[in-house]
Amino acid sequence: MVELEIDGQPVRVFEGETLLGACRRLGIDTPTLCYGETLTPANACRVCVVELEGSRVLVPACSRKAEDGMKVQTDSERVRLSRKLVLELLASSVDLSTTPVAPDYLGRYDAEPERFGPQAPPSPDRDRARTGAHVEPDGQTAATVHAPVKVDNELYVRDYAKCILCYKCVDACGEQYQNSFAIHVAGRGFDARISTEYVTELPESACVYCGNCIAVCPTGALMFRSEHELREAEEWREDEQTVTTTVCPYCGVGCNLELHVQDNTIVKVTSPDDHDVTRGNLCIKGRFGFQHVQARGGS
Known part of the structure; x- marks a missing residue:
C-alpha cells in the first residue's frame, strides 16, 4: 500500500493504482473522456489532469501511478483553467452533441467554445474529419472542417465530425482486444484522423464487425446504424x-x-x-x- 494526500485528504491505495483510482476512492469526481476501464490509458484528451506538488506540469490522473507522500490538487485554479481550455477546444472543433458527459463538464468549468469562432461547414472531402482552422468570408476563424457521416454497411455508421481522437477504438481493434488492426490514426497534426488502411471502404477492410470500437467510443462517433437512424428521425x-x-x-x-x-x-x-x-x-x-x-x- 502507498499513502498520499488528495485535496487535503489522506488516502491509501495499492501500489500501482493510478491517481484517478485514488480520487475515486475518495469520491472525487474527476472528468475523463479518453479513459476506459477495459483499456490501457492513452493520455489523449487531458481532461483528467491534476496538480501534483513538485511537478512542473499538470499530470494525467488516468495514467500517473500513485506514490508514497504525493500531494495532489484536483480542483485548483490551474487545474480548472486547463480543463476549461481543453473542453473549449474540443467543443469548438468537434460535435459533442452525443457525448453524454459533455453538458455537465462544459457547465462545471464554465467553458465557452464560441470564443474560438464558429464551426466550419461540412468538408467536401469525405475522408477528412478536420483540416485545421480557416477564415470564413466574414473574417471570423472557423475551427474545424467536418466530414459527412460514413454509411457504408448495414451495421454501424462512422461520424468522424464527433471524433476527439481518443484512440480507444484503435486500441480495442488492435492488440488490446480484437487484433484486427482495421483502423488506425492517419495523418499528422490538424490532418490526423481515424482511417482504414489506404482509406478503404469498411466492407473491403480488415474489419470483422465485432463492434468493440463502438462499445468504447465516448462521443458517438461510432454508432449502431439502428441508433443513428432513430436519432435522424428524432425518435431515439x-x-x-x-x-x-x-x-x-x-x-x-x-x-x-x-x-x-x-x-x-x-x-x-x-x-x-x-x-x-x-x-x-x-x-x-x-x-x-x-x-x-x-x-x-x-x-
Whole structure:
C-alpha cells in the first residue's frame, strides 16, 4: 500500500493504482473522456489532469501511478483553467452533441467554445474529419472542417465530425482486444484522423464487425446504424428504453448481453465492462445478430 494526500485528504491505495483510482476512492469526481476501464490509458484528451506538488506540469490522473507522500490538487485554479481550455477546444472543433458527459463538464468549468469562432461547414472531402482552422468570408476563424457521416454497411455508421481522437477504438481493434488492426490514426497534426488502411471502404477492410470500437467510443462517433437512424428521425428515446441482461445464444462461451429495447424492439446490444468473460467485448453475432428476435409475422 502507498499513502498520499488528495485535496487535503489522506488516502491509501495499492501500489500501482493510478491517481484517478485514488480520487475515486475518495469520491472525487474527476472528468475523463479518453479513459476506459477495459483499456490501457492513452493520455489523449487531458481532461483528467491534476496538480501534483513538485511537478512542473499538470499530470494525467488516468495514467500517473500513485506514490508514497504525493500531494495532489484536483480542483485548483490551474487545474480548472486547463480543463476549461481543453473542453473549449474540443467543443469548438468537434460535435459533442452525443457525448453524454459533455453538458455537465462544459457547465462545471464554465467553458465557452464560441470564443474560438464558429464551426466550419461540412468538408467536401469525405475522408477528412478536420483540416485545421480557416477564415470564413466574414473574417471570423472557423475551427474545424467536418466530414459527412460514413454509411457504408448495414451495421454501424462512422461520424468522424464527433471524433476527439481518443484512440480507444484503435486500441480495442488492435492488440488490446480484437487484433484486427482495421483502423488506425492517419495523418499528422490538424490532418490526423481515424482511417482504414489506404482509406478503404469498411466492407473491403480488415474489419470483422465485432463492434468493440463502438462499445468504447465516448462521443458517438461510432454508432449502431439502428441508433443513428432513430436519432435522424428524432425518435431515439433513451430515457424510455429498458435494458435486459441475458446470455448470448450463439455459442458456449457465455457472453453476457445487454439488450436495449425501445417500443418492444431491440435497438442495440452492449455487454458489461465488468463481466469476466467479455469485459465489454462481443463478436459480430453477439452484438449485431438480434434481428431474428424481431422477425414478426409471415408464414
